[in-house]
Amino acid sequence: MAKITFIQHNGTEIIANGVAGMTVMETAVKHQVPGIDADCGGACACATCHIYIEPEWREKVGARNPMEEDMLDFAFDVRDNSRLSCQIKVSDALDGLRVKVPEKQF
Amino acid sequence: MADVINTDVVIIGAGPCGLFTVFELGLLDIRCHVLDILDRPGGQCAELYPEKPIYDIPALPLVTGAELTSRLMEQAKPFKPEFHFNQMVTSLVKCGDNDFELKTDGDLVFNCKVVVIAAGGGSFMPKKPPIPGIEAYEGLSVFYSVKKMEAFRGKDVLIIGGGDSALDWVNNLQPIANSMTLLHRRDEFRAAPDSVNKMRELVAEGKMQLKIGQVTGLTGANGVLASAHVKGADGTMSEVTCNTMLPFFGLTMKLGPVADWGLNLHENLISVDTEKFETNVPGIFAVGDINTYPGKLKLILSGFHEAALMAQQAFRYINPGERLLFQYTTSSTNLQKKLGVA
Numbered sequence: 001m002a003k004i005t006f007i008q009h010n011g012t013e014i015i016a017n018g019v020a021g022m023t024v025m026e027t028a029v030k031h032q033v034p035g036i037d038a039d040c041g042g043a044c045a046c047a048t049c050h051i052y053i054e055p056e057w058r059e060k061v062g063a064r065n066p067m068e069e070d071m072l073d074f075a076f077d078v079r080d081n082s083r084l085s086c087q088i089k090v091s092d093a094l095d096g097l098r099v100k101v102p103e104k105q106f
Numbered sequence: 107m108a109d110v111i112n113t114d115v116v117i118i119g120a121g122p123c124g125l126f127t128v129f130e131l132g133l134l135d136i137r138c139h140v141l142d143i144l145d146r147p148g149g150q151c152a153e154l155y156p157e158k159p160i161y162d163i164p165a166l167p168l169v170t171g172a173e174l175t176s177r178l179m180e181q182a183k184p185f186k187p188e189f190h191f192n193q194m195v196t197s198l199v200k201c202g203d204n205d206f207e208l209k210t211d212g213d214l215v216f217n218c219k220v221v222v223i224a225a226g227g228g229s230f231m232p233k234k235p236p237i238p239g240i241e242a243y244e245g246l247s248v249f250y251s252v253k254k255m256e257a258f259r260g261k262d263v264l265i266i267g268g269g270d271s272a273l274d275w276v277n278n279l280q281p282i283a284n285s286m287t288l289l290h291r292r293d294e295f296r297a298a299p300d301s302v303n304k305m306r307e308l309v310a311e312g313k314m315q316l317k318i319g320q321v322t323g324l325t326g327a328n329g330v331l332a333s334a335h336v337k338g339a340d341g342t343m344s345e346v347t348c349n350t351m352l353p354f355f356g357l358t359m360k361l362g363p364v365a366d367w368g369l370n371l372h373e374n375l376i377s378v379d380t381e382k383f384e385t386n387v388p389g390i391f392a393v394g395d396i397n398t399y400p401g402k403l404k405l406i407l408s409g410f411h412e413a414a415l416m417a418q419q420a421f422r423y424i425n426p427g428e429r430l431l432f433q434y435t436t437s438s439t440n441l442q443k444k445l446g447v448a
Contacts, residue, residue, distance in 0.1 A: 039227075039358065045154045046358070070296050073268050074356040076235050078291055078320065106236050106355070 002095040006033045006051075009103040018090035024099070025049040025086035035101035042086040047074035048105040049085040054098040061088055061097070076106050110215045113139045113188075114424050116208055117222045118195050121149020123394030123409030124224035125178035130417040132185025133433075133441055136424055139216060140187050143194045143229045148175035150226055150395075153357060164407060174406075184446045190214060194229055198367045198390075204423070206389065220420045223376060223385075223392040224409070227359035235266070235353050237321055246329035248351045252279070260284045264334055264346050266321060267354030273297035275352060276314070277304050286314040287346050289336060293318050317346060324351075364396070372398050382419035383412045389423055391416045 002018045004027055016031035018024065028036040028049070037048035044067050053061050058081055064072070068087045072078050085099070115131055117124045120142035128138055146152055151160075151171030159168050166174070193210040198221060201207045208216040232250035234240065240248060252258070252275055263283040265276050268290040274297070280286040288305060293316075295302045308314045322343075323335040333345045361374050370377040370386040375398035378384055383399075384391050393416055394409035402408070421430050435441045442448030 040154065043155060043158065045158075047356075048358075069292075069294075073291060073296065074233065076237075076320075076355075077322075104236055106233055106358075 002090050002092060002097065004028075004090070004094070005096075005098045006031075006036075007054075007098065007100045008035060009101060018094070018097075020089075020091050022090050023086050024051070024088040024090060024094075024097070025084075027090060028085060028101075033101065035103075035105065036085060037105040038086060044068060044071055044084065044086060047071045047084060050075040050078075050102055050105055051083055051085045052079060052100040052102070053081045053083055054100065055081065057094075057097050057099075060093060075102075077102060110207075110217050111139060112217045113137060114218060115139070115220045115222060115420060116141065116206075116216050116218045117187075117224055118142075119149060119224035119226055119394070119396075120144070120147040120189060120191070121224060121226045121394065122151055122174060122178055122406050123226070123413055124149070124222070125175070125182050126410050127222050127224055127393060127413040127417070128182040128185055128187040129178075130413045131420060132182065132187075133435070133444060134417055134421045134430070135444070136220075136417070136420060137185065138187050138222075139190060139218075141190045141193045141195060141210060141214075143192070143231075145191045147179055147189065147191075148172070150359075151175050153230055160406070162405065162407065184444060194362065196363050198363075200387070200389075204389070219389065219424050221390045222413075222416065222420070223364065223390065223396055224394045224413075225364060226395045228364065228374075228396065229360055229362035230357040231360050231362070232353075233355040233358045235321065235355055238323055240324060243324060243326060243329055243331050243351070247326065247331035247349055248353070250353065252352070255279065255282065258283055258350060261350040262348045263287070264289060264348035264351045265354065266290070266351070268292070268295040268297065269354060269356070270297045270301065271354040272352075273301040273305055275354070277301055277308070280308055280314050283350075285348075287317060287348065288314065289317045289319060289321065289334075289346065291318070291320050292339070315346075317344075319344070321353075375402075378412075381415065383416040384419060391420065 004018045006014045016027050018027040039048045040046035068084050114136050115138040117140045120140045156172040193212045197209045258279050259282045262285045264287045266289045276288045309316045319336040319338040321334050322337050326332040333347050376392040378397045380399045393412040395404045439448050
């Protein structure tokens with residue numbers, strides 16, 4: 001079990017319990033976190049589960065994979081800490097993870 | 107106004123379920139026209155994951171989206187479906203007792219007895235980047251597709267993106283544009299290597315500009331663009347002078363005009379029964395990912411099943427009073443003749 005905090009664009013925080021093996025995207029969808037659209041359902045084919053990893057967590061979460069890097073071309077306002085949440089697997093090591101949700105996916 | 111095309115059935119959507127509907131209707135001697143907003147068959151299989159393997163098609167342990175599409179096209183071929191690509195259905199209305207009139211944004215008009223909506227996740231539409239104030243320029247100086255190249259002659263064009271659409275239009279429009287700038291968030295491109303090389307040659311020859319960064323805002327007045335504000339990879343801001351902008355951020359699926367046809371919807375899906383997969387409007391059916399009913403699974407194989415059952419009821423509408431004989435393709439010479447194998 002890993003607690004994941006989704007920080008909305010307006011500052012509201014939603015805390016969700018992630019189960020190891022699930023993705024951060026699935027955790028968000030299960031907890032109905034606004035701003036995570038996940039149109040393609042996790043196939044890394046749409047870039048509508050774009051999130052920003054809080055600085056202190058970037059190293060633990062790790063780097064983008066090449067497919068994800070390509071797909072981020074379809075996101076808006078991509079930053080150094082941008083990730084697609086469907087490509088991050090929840091694990092105990094990510095307990096306490098904090099991520100920001102963009103104003104809107106597009 | 108174009109001539110009206112009269113046909114038994116119009117299928118909206120040329121994805122896997124739409125294509126298999128052609129086959130099931132064909133076995134019952136019903137001919138169809140198939141419309142799709144994309145420029146080719148396959149739907150999501152063609153647009154989203156042509157190369158990705160699919161593992162849950164019965165009897166095909168592994169098939170790619172592109173291969174599944176080409177196999178379904180082959181299976182439908184004996185029934186000579188007529189395809190109309192790049193067409194979005196804009197209106198669907200009942201006319202007379204038993205007919206529907208269907209119009210597209212490409213000015214096609216159909217008159218038919220049965221409509222099958224096999225539109226998957228809805229219409230593929232270009233993704234519109236949420237740049238503040240972009241709406242004021244859309245259709246005037248910001249475009250999401252190129253309908254006529256001539257419209258870009260003499261313009262200062264800014265193209266955004268790193269895929270095939272962006273690179274193709276950079277290379278095609280550069281000779282007629284007054285100036286051409288390509289903006290992409292990184293110096294790596296997903297487009298075909300040939301088009302990337304061609305673009306790099308144009309840059310080397312000083313015929314166009316390549317900028318790495320992302321658009322954050324626009325300047326202009328009355329819908330006429332003057333410049334785009336660009337944030338570079340290192341965070342520095344700069345301006346690109348342009349009076350025309352073409353953002354290519356891929357496609358997204360939207361339900362679109364389907365919502366306006368008087369059909370019962372449930373969470374943006376079309377409600378159908380599980381015997382005939384018919385909507386609340388008799389004669390309009392929905393199969394595949396776009397429909398919903400208790401226990402619905404969004405699987406390609408579910409859509410195939412739905413198409414077979416739906417075809418039975420379509421036969422009754424098209425041939426009122428005629429007896430529908432159930433036959434197997436393995437044993438029926440009649441069916442085998444239709445398939446061109448007997």
